[in-house]
Amino acid sequence: MDYINLNYRPNEGDLLSCMVIKGENLEKLANEIAGESSIGTWTKVQTMKSDIYEKLRPKVYEIKEIGEENGYKVGLIKIAYPLYDFEINNMPGVLAGIAGNIFGMKIAKGLRILDFRFPAEFVKAYKGPRFGIEGVRETLKIKERPLLGTIVKPKVGLKTEEHAKVAYEAWVGGVDLVKDDENLTSQEFNKFEDRIYKTLEMRDKAEEETGERKAYMPNITAPYREMIRRAEIAEDAGSEYVMIDVVVCGFSAVQSFREEDFKFIIHAHRAMHAAMTRSRDFGISMLALAKIYRLLGVDQLHIGTVVGKMEGGEKEVKAIRDEIVYDKVEADNENKFFNQDWFDIKPVFPVSSGGVHPRLVPKIVEILGRDLIIQAGGGVHGHPDGTRAGAKAMRAAIEAIIEGKSLEEKAEEVAELKKALEYWK
Amino acid sequence: MDYINLNYRPNEGDLLSCMVIKGENLEKLANEIAGESSIGTWTKVQTMKSDIYEKLRPKVYEIKEIGEENGYKVGLIKIAYPLYDFEINNMPGVLAGIAGNIFGMKIAKGLRILDFRFPAEFVKAYKGPRFGIEGVRETLKIKERPLLGTIVKPKVGLKTEEHAKVAYEAWVGGVDLVKDDENLTSQEFNKFEDRIYKTLEMRDKAEEETGERKAYMPNITAPYREMIRRAEIAEDAGSEYVMIDVVVCGFSAVQSFREEDFKFIIHAHRAMHAAMTRSRDFGISMLALAKIYRLLGVDQLHIGTVVGKMEGGEKEVKAIRDEIVYDKVEADNENKFFNQDWFDIKPVFPVSSGGVHPRLVPKIVEILGRDLIIQAGGGVHGHPDGTRAGAKAMRAAIEAIIEGKSLEEKAEEVAELKKALEYWK
Structure with a gap:
């Protein structure tokens, strides 16, 4: 035929x-x-x-x-x-x-x-994000600047109390969002049920001390019924967020979860995507996957840093950002091959994560703009003076941009930033 | 570190x-x-x-x-x-x-x-197949020969009644298993709810006429909650099987579905696998995926035909067959890189599907053995005299092997086989 x-x-x-x-x-x-x-x-x-x-x-x-x-x-x-x-x-x-x-x-x-x-x-047959960029900003009361996130490090291994303590230090240092790493689910040393309550306790403490809104993104990646059970616990514990490793979970679970009655902001980590997006021979582009996840309704999605440790060139990452953020997208016949109208589908908050430290912040924001969640794991917990100092340094790097200062200028005001710039050349 | x-x-x-x-x-x-x-x-x-x-x-x-x-x-x-x-x-x-x-x-x-x-x-932390090869053979009362399956063709487009009629023709011609195609779910022209009852009605009719056990494999691929809803309908309608596109659904849904209380034989189609298994640069081998699906508990899994229209060389397909069928597997350092003990995890029934017609049957069985489900779509519905004749020809090709006859010898007894061998050189 x-x-x-x-x-x-x-x-x-x-x-x-x-x-x-x-x-x-x-x-x-x-x-x-x-x-x-x-x-x-x-x-x-x-x-x-x-x-x-x-x-x-x-x-x-x-x-x-x-x-x-x-x-x-x-x-x-x-x-x-x-x-x-x-x-x-x-x-x-x-x-x-x-x-x-x-x-x-x-x-x-x-x-x-x-x-x-x-x-x-x-x-129009899909829900799209429940919160999207505006909803997340409203929840966290952060109008314009990029959001600052960290991932508790090491990826796995900390006990629950240690995990919650590291989260607290990051929050009081100036981080807005603390995320579980993609491979932390409910291991022996850090059970989901304990972690969620203890970490949210620290969130509340940090909110009180800083007067700022803070949020925790617990990883509910699991077989679907167990995902729902963990989401119910997160709801009970008062979490505004859940995090899902959307590729290893799969399209059936991600679409179905968004159609549940929960009111979570959904943070989507894309671990395993490069098994099908990176080869030039066989597979599917991250841009095509990102469009699918926008329809399915994640609120935040990792898209790359351009400058960090993960692959993905500037043009490709910017094109993915366009597709998940704008209402109407025009083809450039390089990464975007169609005009796409998103009608009432809310924008997804792009997340830059992977090998980020204060020195890279200006370049990342220059490339991807301010409607961005910048996540630093090593770049916070690797600061010579520890997590709180690392958080201060990253927050200062973001505030430098808002205040129109260079990193070096800001470093004169914020010792932790100065030390970070010396440590990570 | x-x-x-x-x-x-x-x-x-x-x-x-x-x-x-x-x-x-x-x-x-x-x-x-x-x-x-x-x-x-x-x-x-x-x-x-x-x-x-x-x-x-x-x-x-x-x-x-x-x-x-x-x-x-x-x-x-x-x-x-x-x-x-x-x-x-x-x-x-x-x-x-x-x-x-x-x-x-x-x-x-x-x-x-x-x-x-x-x-x-x-x-031992995973359920593995509920039925496995033995359970499927018991269900269908087929002791030793390969099982014969077909997929209703065209892939999508037939109305429900037409779909059920094609299934009936295939069953009475000698097919054991009739499957929905991987992209047939619940389209306007063939709604799941109607299809399942009408097709199972035809199954019962065919069983009565042939005195043989027949089975239908309805595709419940969908967002997880909808998958469960369709499985409940399939249960109500008396289906012994469900079919899931395991890659596009994802690991979270597949593991969770197996842990539900249903008593289905799970047929796993692997559409989209080659987006991550075929590139030599980035991805994961089909063998590694197949081992995961055996643990998660599918009962039947597509592994390739070697001789048909889908990629996958003989050694690789045989290695995948070994990993899903045998209790203990030895490394060959070519496709299998570890010895693997499967303890009490039942064997998965390997499925050969894609471009199969009667002339290829002896070669497929020679390569992959008799514990095999041979599926022919075009090879049944493309027979010059239609589906029933096509089913007879495929069934005769399988019986020739059991009877130790060549296709040509068997073609002397079964005109439909003769015509098929002339049509597909």
Whole structure:
């Protein structure tokens, strides 16, 4: 069956997919990809009906050869899927079609999904963030500056009391948000039930002392029923947040959790994403994943630092920021391949985390702007004078930006910053 | 901090990971991977305690340089993690550590997890399959021969009645199992609630007519709460099976679903796996994923056909089969890098699906053996005389093996097989 129609102009209601592919014959490959992601089979079937072909067939409407690699042609293709193909508010089911078997087809020597365009009816079938940037700022009473977060370090191993104490030190030093690390769940040495109450006790103490709003982001990553049990405990303990490792948990759990009745701000950590976003041969871009998580309704999402220890170049990270923050996004045909209208879907707070310390703060804010959560783990707990000093130094680096001062100027006022700048060149 | 200890001999209780890595300096990269997947930070932190380092640090106990690529060294490394690092019965949480941030580290120019060795205490923390091969054979009263499955085609688009009719035709032609395709969930044209009752009605009719046990595998892929709702409907309708797209649903949903009280045989489709299993640069092997799904407790899992339309060479597919079927598996240091004892975890029924037709059946069984579910979609519904004839042809191809006949000999007895062999050369 033929799905190629280079004269087709996608209509507003189509779901569009853009991918880079590699194969012997781009047309043949593009046609098989369109079939395998919709109604196709490797051979003609007697059970096919003409109205099915008419109503459900996707159209490959763009095929651009862009290079050659190991003797294979490399092409950029775009496919338009009629929404009728899908149960549109079932993200796992939709992805089983448009991002399912196609990666495993022998004929494909490379297949990487770069972007999706979700049409109005599709976007409106999803809740999106409950709080979004504005809601988080209101909750924390922080109008304009970037938010400062830390992750309790070491990643795992501290006992519950030690964990809560480190959180307290960070809060009173000036950190707004304290997060569990992605691999801390409910280990022997730091059980979830104890940790949440003890850490929130420290939050309240820090709020009293600082007069500032503070928040804790407990990691409820677990099998779904257990996730719900931990969320109920977090609710009982008075947490405004929960944190989920959204990739290792999976789309079914993330969509379903957002549709529960909880009123949490959902912080999304993306551990394991690079297993499918980093290869240039097979996989899906972080930009496409980030758009999916915005629809599913996380409130905060890690997108990279550009300057820290994690991969992700400036243009790509900025493009991801655009897609999760703005209401209307325009294609740049480099990282964003479609115009995307987000209608009433609230913006997701971008999070920069991974190898951050005070010296990097100005550059990160310059690149990603002030609507940003800057998280430093080592950059706080690695300060020569400890966590509280490290928090002060990071907070001072952020305030320097707000006050239009250089780090060096601010360091003259804040000794902890001065020491941090000497320590991390 | 230093995690390299090439004299370390892993003890029985360690969780082991084997990966191929690419970087400028293999020792430095291996050390950072060990840290990032456990207790490490990019800089020394004041909050680290010596007992944490002693008790929780993983050991890089093997580093073998195996090549060079684009100026980077390529190495095979093995890491031993103390179980104490983990909440062992929380698979998403465990993976957030051992398969989380490490893929995104700038210093890693390539990182692909090849295999895990799960120790006794870890394996015993999981349920594994409820039925496994024996339980499925008992349910379907099929002692020895491979099971024959089909997928209703076209993948999506048929109305509910049409879908049920195709299933009936396949069953009476000789198919044992009829499956929804991975992208059929509850679309406008074929709602789950209708489909399940109508298709099971046809199952019962086919059972009566054939005197054989027949089964339907409805796709309950959805956000978790909706998955449970559909499972309850399937239970009410008398289905012995459910099918889940395990990769797009995710580890949290799959583990939690198995821990529910349902008594279903769980058929696991792996759509989207190749987004992270196929690249040689970044990702995780299908073998490692298959071991995880065996622990989580799926009863049937797609592993490839070797000869059909999906990628996956003979050695790799056989190695995956070994890992999901046998009680004790020995390393071959090609696809299996550890000896693995599965203790009481039942075997998973391997499924070969994708581009299968009668002519390929002998080769598939020769490679993968008789404890196998052979699924043909196009290979049944594409038969010139339709679904029932296609089912007869596939069933005859399987019976030829049991009877020790060649396809050609069997084709003399079964006209539908003869026609299929002429049609698909």
